[in-house]
Amino acid sequence: MTVQATAIGTPEARNAFRVLLLGAGELGKEVAIELQRFGVQVIAADRYDNAPAMQVAHECHTLNMLDPAALRDLIAHVRPHLVVPEIEAIHTQTLVELEEGAGLRVIPTARAARLTMDREGIRRLAAETLGLPTSPYGFVDTEAEYLEAVKAIGLPCVVKPLMSSSGKGQSTVRGVDDIAPAWEKAQTGGRAGQGRCIVEGFVDFDYEITLLTVRHRDGTSFCAPVGHLQVDGDYRESWMPQPMRDAALAEAQRIARAVTDELGGYGVFGVELFVKGDKVWFSEVSPRPHDTGLVTLISQELSEFALHARAILGLPIPEIADYGPSASVAILAKGKGIPQFREVDRALIEPGTALRLFGKPSVDGSRRVAVTLARDVSIEAARAKARRAAAALKVDLI
Ligand SMILES: Nc1ncnc2c1ncn2[C@@H]1O[C@H](COP(=O)(O)OP(=O)(O)OP(=O)(O)O)[C@@H](O)[C@H]1O
Ligand SMILES: NCC(=O)N[C@@H]1O[C@H](COP(=O)([O-])[O-])[C@@H](O)[C@H]1O
Numbered sequence: 001m002t003v004q005a006t007a008i009g010t011p012e013a014r015n016a017f018r019v020l021l022l023g024a025g026e027l028g029k030e031v032a033i034e035l036q037r038f039g040v041q042v043i044a045a046d047r048y049d050n051a052p053a054m055q056v057a058h059e060c061h062t063l064n065m066l067d068p069a070a071l072r073d074l075i076a077h078v079r080p081h082l083v084v085p086e087i088e089a090i091h092t093q094t095l096v097e098l099e100e101g102a103g104l105r106v107i108p109t110a111r112a113a114r115l116t117m118d119r120e121g122i123r124r125l126a127a128e129t130l131g132l133p134t135s136p137y138g139f140v141d142t143e144a145e146y147l148e149a150v151k152a153i154g155l156p157c158v159v160k161p162l163m164s165s166s167g168k169g170q171s172t173v174r175g176v177d178d179i180a181p182a183w184e185k186a187q188t189g190g191r192a193g194q195g196r197c198i199v200e201g202f203v204d205f206d207y208e209i210t211l212l213t214v215r216h217r218d219g220t221s222f223c224a225p226v227g228h229l230q231v232d233g234d235y236r237e238s239w240m241p242q243p244m245r246d247a248a249l250a251e252a253q254r255i256a257r258a259v260t261d262e263l264g265g266y267g268v269f270g271v272e273l274f275v276k277g278d279k280v281w282f283s284e285v286s287p288r289p290h291d292t293g294l295v296t297l298i299s300q301e302l303s304e305f306a307l308h309a310r311a312i313l314g315l316p317i318p319e320i321a322d323y324g325p326s327a328s329v330a331i332l333a334k335g336k337g338i339p340q341f342r343e344v345d346r347a348l349i350e351p352g353t354a355l356r357l358f359g360k361p362s363v364d365g366s367r368r369v370a371v372t373l374a375r376d377v378s379i380e381a382a383r384a385k386a387r388r389a390a391a392a393l394k395v396d397l398i
C-alpha cells in the first residue's frame with residue numbers, strides 16, 4: 001500500500017505518477033492542487049464537463065461513474081497508480097473487483113469506498129459489527145415498510161436515500177403531515193434514483209462535529225474537532241476548534257479510531273459525530289476530505305487536502321499545526337445559470353479572510369459555489385468575520 005515519495009516522476013513523462021480522481025468537485029479541486037505540488041499527474045473524472053477539479057487537472061474525462069463498463073474502460077485507459085474517490089456515486093463494486101483481481105490501488109481501500117457509498121453498509125458496520133453508539137435505524141424498500149419503520153422508531157425521525165450526500169433527498173419528519181412528503185422526497189432526491197432508504201431516530205444533540213482523522217504511514221492523527229451548522233442536511237457553516245469536554249473528545253476519538261481502523265488504508269476520513277454532554281453518537285464517515293473541513297484551508301498549516309495528499313502518497317505527517325480559531329461559510333447560489341461573482345474585493349477587505357470560488361460551470365436549483373474563510377481571536381469572532389465576507393460577496397446567475 002505504501003508509495004515511496006522517491007517514486008514520484010514527472011507529469012506527462014513516461015515515469016509520471018498518475019492519480020485518478022473519481023469526482024471532480026470543490027473538494028477534489030483542492031486535493032488536485034495539493035497533489036500537483038508534489039509533481040503528481042492528476043486525471044479528473046466526473047459526470048459533467050468542466051467540473052472544478054478538471055480545471056486544474058492534467059487530463060479529464062466525463063462519464064457516468066455508476067456505470068460499471070464505463071468505469072472499467074476509464075481505469076483501463078488511464079492506468080492510474082492510485083484511484084481517489086471524491087464522491088459516493090461510483091460503481092464501487094467495480095473498484096472492489098479491480099483491487100482484488102488487477103491490483104488496483106483505491107484510496108483508502110475499495111472496501112471502504114463500497115461500505116460508505118451506501119448508508120446501510122457503513123451503518124451496519126458501525127452499529128452491528130463494531131457496536132458503536134448510533135441513532136436507532138431501519139432500512140425500507142417500500143412505502144408500507146417506511147410507514148412501519150416510522151411507527152417503530154417514532155417521531156421525530158430522519159429519512160434519507162441510501163446513496164445521497166449534502167442532504168439530497170433528506171427530510172426530518174416532525175409531525176404526521178411530514179410523513180408522506182418525506183417519502184416522496186427520498187424517492188426523487190437522491191443521487192442514484194429511487195429505492196431503499198434509511199429511517200433514523202432523531203438525535204437531540206447539543207452540537208455536532210466532524211473529526212478529521214488521518215491514517216498515514218506512521219499511524220493515526222486527529223485534527224481539532226470541527227463544529228458545524230447544517231440546514232436541510234447541507235453544511236452552511238463550520239468552525240474549529242469546537243470546544244469539547246475532555247470525556248466527549250476522548251469518546252469521539254475512540255469512535256473515530258474504531259471506524260477508521262476497520263476501514264483501513266491511508267488518507268483523511270471525516271468522521272461525523274453528534275454530541276450531548278459526554279455522550280457521542282456515530283453518524284457517518286467520508287473516507288475522504290469533508291466539506292465541513294474546508295475550514296482547514298485557513299485554520300491549519302496542512303489543510304485536510306494537503307493531509308490527504310501526504311497520507312495517500314505515503315509521506316510523513318509529523319505534526320498538524322493549527323493557526324487558531326477559524327470559520328467557514330458556504331455560499332449557495334439559487335436559480336438557473338452560470339455563476340458570476342461580484343464584490344469579491346469587499347469579501348476580502350478584512351485581514352485574516354480568504355475565499356475559494358469553485359468554478360462550477362452552472363447552477364440549476366441550489367448549489368454550493370464558493371466558501372468564505374476567516375481566522376480571528378475567538379470562534380465567535382471568526383464566524384462573524386466569515387459571515388461578513390459571505391454577506392459582502394454577491395453571486396449572479398447569468
Ligand atoms: N438521526 C439524526 N438526528 C439528528 N440530526 C440528523 C440525523 N441525521 C442527520 N441529521 C442532520 O442532517 C445532517 C446531514 O445528515 P447526513 O450527514 O446523514 O447527510 P448527508 O447527505 O450524508 O450529508 P453530507 O454529505 O453533507 O455529509 C447531519 O449533519 C445532521 O445535522
Ligand atoms: N457533502 C459532500 C460534498 O460536499 N461533496 C463535494 O461536493 C461536490 C458535488 O457538488 P455538486 O452537487 O454541486 O456537483 C463533490 O464533487 C465534492 O467535492
Ligand SMILES: [Mg+2]
Nearest residue numbers: 166272283284
Ligand atoms: Mg453527513
